[in-house]
Amino acid sequence: MRTESPSSINKITRPRMSDILPRERLFHILDHCLERPVTWIHGPGGSGKSTLVASYLDFRKLPSIWYQVDQGDADVATLFHYMRLAARKAAPQRGRPLPLFTPEYQPGAETFARRYFEKLFARLKPPYTLVLDDYHEVGPDSIFHEVVKYAFAEVPQGINIIVMSRTPPPPAMARLRAGKQMSFVGWDELRLTVEETTGIIQLHGxxxxxxxxxxxxxxxxxxxxxxxxxxxxxxxxxxxxxxxxxxxxxxxxxxxxxxxxxxxxxxxxxxxxxxxxxxxxxxxxxxxxxxxxxxxxxxxxxxxxxxxxxxxxxxxxxxxxxxxxxxxxxxxxxxxxxxxxxxxxxxxxxxxxxxxxxxxxxxxxxxxxxxxxxxxxxLIVRNAPTFLCQGRNRTVIEWVDRLPLPLLQGTPYLLFWSGASLFSSDPVESRSRFKKAFEIFRSQGDETGVFLSWCGVVDATIHTSEYALMPQWIEVLSEVLKEHPRYSSRDIEVRVALNQFNAVAFGLPNHRDINTIREQAFALLCTGEVSDANLFLSAGLHLAIHLIYQGDLARAAVIVDLIREPTKSKGANEFVLMMVKTVEAHYAFATCELEKCLEKAFEVLDLSVKSGIDIWAMHNHGHALAAALAKGDENIAGELTAKMSAGLTDCRRVDKAYYYWLMAWKFALQENFVQTRQFLELALEIGSRIGFVAPETAMMINMAETHLDLGNQREASLCLQKALPRVLSMDSAYLSLIYFLTESYLHMKEGNEPKEIDSLKKAFRLGALHRIENFYFWKPERMTRLCMKALEAGIEVEYVTALIRKRELWPTESPIHIERWPWPLKVYMLGSFRLVKDGKTLAFSGKVQKKPLEILKALIALGGEEKTEGQIADLLWPDSNGDTARNSFKVTLYRLRELVGAEKALQLREGRLFMDRRYFWVDAWAFESLLAQAQMQGEAGEETKAIGLTKNAISLYRGHFVAEDADKPWAVSLRKRLKSRFVLNVVALAGLYRKRNDDSRAMSCYLYGLEVDDLAEEIYQNLMECYLSAGLRAEAIKAFERCKKNLAIGLRVPPSPKTTALYEAALK
CATH class of the missing domain: 1.10.10 (Arc Repressor Mutant, subunit A)
Structure with missing residues (x-):
């Protein structure tokens, strides 16, 4: 790399004067002037301004940076470049080099300038002086004056700026003048006095x-x-x-x-x-x-x-x-x-x-x-790369614009470097120049030029979000590779390979060779062969996004970790930080780390404000809004919606499409499906125009879902038919998952349960394989219904239950009949008491936990419905007065909440306590719920379904309701009812089996009933009848003897006449 040239030394080096008359009169004036941050010295050429300031600094022994302003400073990147060199020379041990004014900073020039000069002045040890000589060299309309104005505004105590110019301050400085931040030395002060004239004559002898x-x-x-x-x-x-x-x-x-x-x-x-x-x-x-x-x-x-x-x-x-x-x-x-x-x-x-x-x-x-x-x-061709690295794109363009048009259009490398210079400020013209350069290079057989300009076209096309143009350039590359089968260097080969991936991933993700191209890009990034830091980061960004849309989150994580590496060093480039954090936010959304998504997105937005780099702002507002919608945080979503809406005018088309997509999702969550459709139409219109295939396909699937929500099954089916070829050709687990979920929804609407289950299996199989737990257009209620269906059908139970827990999919109406539902709390009351939290049985010991658990049991016995503090206190502390009982209740409730660890599960509102059934599964409730469903199916003529539901209910009844609390008044009524229903349904179920001539199952059913309740004489009677019907007289006699014995021990009563009559019939 070239060392700093004498030009830069001259531009930032103070002149050394010899035989100078010290002008003490003016030195005193300057002493007074420096009480203000800025001193403006103006007078005609030859009035001794530079000599005055140089001698003043020498005589007052003031350290300084001397900056020689010239016409090149009209490109303010030149100012920042040379001031960076000056700062390094002035304070070589103080921190990292100041930033260059590269294109990403240029939209926020004010913010950049303020922070730049703040950092510059922080490196200078007071007293210190910054001198700007020949300020008049820059025209009055240049942005240079605005930038310098920010420097004047940031001057701290102990630092002074002295400006020498042939003219007074330009209009941009009017406020500083009015605010008395400037001192002035004009021609009247600069004129030689008679004494000074005499001194100079004497100095010359x-x-x-x-x-x-x-x-x-x-x-x-x-x-x-x-x-x-x-x-x-x-x-x-x-x-x-x-x-x-x-x-x-x-x-x-x-x-x-x-x-x-x-x-x-x-x-x-x-x-x-x-x-x-x-x-x-x-x-x-x-x-x-x-x-x-x-x-x-x-x-x-x-x-x-x-x-x-x-x-x-x-x-x-x-x-x-x-x-x-x-x-x-x-x-x-x-x-x-x-x-x-x-x-x-x-x-x-x-x-x-x-x-x-x-x-x-x-x-x-x-x-x-x-x-x-x-x-x-x-000169331009030889030096443009260096100038672009310094952010001095404008200087290169100004030179290029001076050239005769035929020379420019006939010189491919001029077209190439002018295209590179325009990349940030005018990407459409940039692409046009890269294209013209490519055509000339190709006609000349310049292999290096051909490949570099092709990469330029791809980069500019991505920058303009015109992905629809990619297919033609992908095909052009195929032709060029036949013309030039060997690369001139490995660097060119790497650059082409990564740009080929970018082109395919964004513009043609269903390309026949996408897997090969992707694997090559993945390998290049992982093996460290990419020496160009910008290329490494941009390719990593694009590959991570592509892998996320593929649903390949594991490999996306590898790439995110790779591109995160350059940001770990202290003082990492802000643009790089923002790019990496943007990818991290997107990845966190995909992996359902929603808090982290918000954190990373807000970090980017904070950096955007501090640095003035706004290219990632709209996109990260979008990522944050997506996370807020997925979380169900309406407050944050509302704030972010307003901010995105305010930035809609000046944003890129891809960001505008993103905004419309998110707005459609927002309205879908509000069940305003007409607005949902309208915003999806806007998003799809832009999406189809720019050709960003993967998100556009996701939007098409979302449109199908919206049509279903609106009751338009035919339109929904057409949308899915249109999306399916894309989904299949892209081989994307992510897109396939949301496609099959929506297809399942369609079949549910059609009443086709077998197809509904089949689509659900395909969807959740992909989800389980790739651990997909979040996606755009996530609707908690719909996903809850789908997960319920999946668990009922036994589909990917482990994955589905994990998904329910992570996304807190607690249905409005508790699916109490689904024991496999991952309830936060499961309470077993039939038989011995057991409390299971998040799949783990809690162990209790001592009397400390007895009373809190009694509140829980009592609430369950009372149906979990609202009960006043007084009602519960009277039940549990009948011997205490009102205030004492209520205080005991409050303390015990607190301990119960601590015990279960889910405050929302037990809610106290206006003195009324109730259980939120979304958080609880109770076997007693499930038992009654299943029996109710069985009855409905039986009345509907669905006998087989009724039998299955009854069997499931009976299997839950493993003992009588809270046997250890049989004497509690709150337990008696429910225990009696449940016992009665158990016996009744055991008898009824066995009766259905007998009706079907299935005595074996009937006997098993009776015997299970007796295992649970060996005092249920009605079950003994029906069992004996079944044995007799089957000719098993000896078994009937054994059943009677068992009945007689248990009744005598348990109830101290003999068998009823009916039971005895059956026994006598067995003896005959």
Missing amino acids: RSGEWPEAFGKLHDRIGGWVAGLVLLLERGSVEELEQWLEGKRTQQEIFNYFAEELFNKTDPRIRDLLLKTSFMPAVLPRLAERLSENSDAAVILAELHNHSFFTEKRYDGEVIYRFHPLFREYLINKAETVYDRQHLAQIKASASDLLEESGRIEEAASLCIDTSDWSRLAG
Whole structure:
């Protein structure tokens, strides 16, 4: 890499003066001026501004950065580039280099400038002075003044800015002037006093040569330093007095004196002066080559020593600068001394030497002055890469715009680099120039140019979100690879491979070779072969997004980790940070880490405000809104919707489509399906135009779902038919999952349960395989219904239950009949009491937990419905007075909530406690729910379904309701009812089996009933009848004996006459 050129040294190096008269009068004025942050010194050329400030800094021993403003600073990236070098030189040990004003920062120039100067000033140890010399060189309409204004606004205590200009401050500084942040030193203060004039004459050793006419000459010159110095150099005053009798301008006076001096100078020195005047800053070694004068270094040193309008700077190498007035005179003089051809040769040689020494802007300026377009074209091609790295795109474009159109359009590398320069500011024109360059390169057989310009077209197309153009360029690459089967370098091969993936992933994800192309990109990123950091990050971003849409979250995680690596170092580039955090937000959404998605998105938005980089802002508002919608956080969603809506006018089309898609989702969650359809139509219109295939396909599936919500099954079916070929060709687990879920919804609407189940199996199989737990258009109620259906059918139970828990899919109407539902809390009350939390049985010991659990049991016995504090207190603390009972209730409820760990499960509202059934599965409730469903199916003639439901209900009854609390008043009624229903349904179910001549099942049913309740005489009776019917007399007798024994022990009663009669029948 090229080291910093003498040009940059000259631009940020303070002049060194010799034989200078210290102007104490002005020094005191400056002392006073520096009480304000900014001092503006303005006066005509030659009024001694630079000399004054340089000598002031020397005499006051003030450290400084001296910045030489020139026309190139109209591209403010130049200012930031050179100020970065100056800061590094001034404070080499203080932090990372200041940022370059690269294209991503340019839309937020104000924010960038404020932060830049804040960082710059933080590195400078007060007292410190920043000097801006020749400020007038930049035109009044340039953004340069706005940027410098922000520097003025950020000046801290102990730091001062001194500006030297031929003009007063431009209009951009009006507020600073009004706010009294500026001090001014004008021409009235800069004029030499008589005493100062005398001091300068004495300094030149001429005090004895000036007669009484000196006073008149001083008045005529008007205190102008340059005029006085020239007068002193000329030597004769008589002729001068006569010449000054007429009214003369300062420029006329200067030219007169300069001409006199020039004509008296040695011809070899004159030739050196004229030729080197085309260099704004003169290096002795270059002056020697340009003038072919081996004494150039000595001559320049003598000119400086004699104060011959030549200032000297030094920073590793001596550099000389002619005073601007003197240089202007010399350039005009050269135009008259040399003929046109010789002059052109001098300027061409000077341009080449300037470029060789790294002074590119000066070389380009000379080419433009002489209309040497071919030389300028070569300079641009050679130096554009460096300038673009520095963010100086505008400078390159300004040079290119100077070229004749035929030269530009016929030079492919000019088209290429101008395309690269326009990439951020005008990506459409950028793509056009890359395209023209590609066509010429291809016709010329320039392999490197062909591949680089093809990559440029792809990059610009992605930047403009015009993915629909990709297929043609993918095909073009196939043709080019046949023409150039071997790459000229591995770097070119890597770049093409990654851009080929980008083109295919965004514009043609169903390409026949997508898997091969993707694997190649994945391997290149993982093996560290991508040396270009920008290419690595952009390819990683695109690959991660592609893998997310593929549903390949495991490999997406690998890429996210890879591109995160460059951000781990302290002070990582803000643009890189924002890009990586954007991918992290998208990945977090895909993996259902919704809080993390919000966190990363808000970090990007915060960085956007701080840095002024807004390219990722709209997209991250979208990611944050998506996370809020998936979480069901209406407050955050509302705020983000407003922010996205406000940014809709100036955003990219892909961001606009994203906004409409999210708005459709928002309205779908509100069940405003007409608005949902309208926003989806807007999103699809943009999506189809730009050709971003994967999201567009997802939107098509969402539109099918919306039609189903609106009752339009035919339109829904057509949407799915249109989406299916895309889904299949892209082989995307993500798209396939949402397709099959929607197809299942369609079959449910059609009443086709077998097809509904089949689609559900396909969907959840993919979800389980790829651990997909979130997607756009997630609707909790619909997913809850689908998960219920899946568990009823035994589909991917582990995955579905995990999904329910993670997404908290608690249905409005509790599916109490589905024991496999992943209830946060499962309470077993039939038989021995058991409390299961998140699949784990809680162990209880001691009396501390007895009363809290009793509240829970009592609430269940009372149906979980609202009960007042007083009602529960009376049941559990019947012997305590009202206040004591209620206080005991509050303390015990608190302990119960601590025990179950789910505050929402037990809610206390306005003194009324109830159980939220979405959080509880209770076997007693499930038992009754299943029996109710069985009855409904039986009444509907669905006997088989009724039998299945009854069997499931009976299997839940593993003992009588809270047997250990049989004496509790709150338990008696429900225990009696449940026991009765159990016996009744055991008998009924066995009766149905007998009706079907299935005595074996009937006997098993009776026996299970007796295992649970060995005192149920009705079951004994029916069992004995079944045995007798089957001819099993001995079994009937055993059943009677068991009945007689258990009744005697348990109830101390004999068997009923009916039971005895059955026994007697068995004996016969």
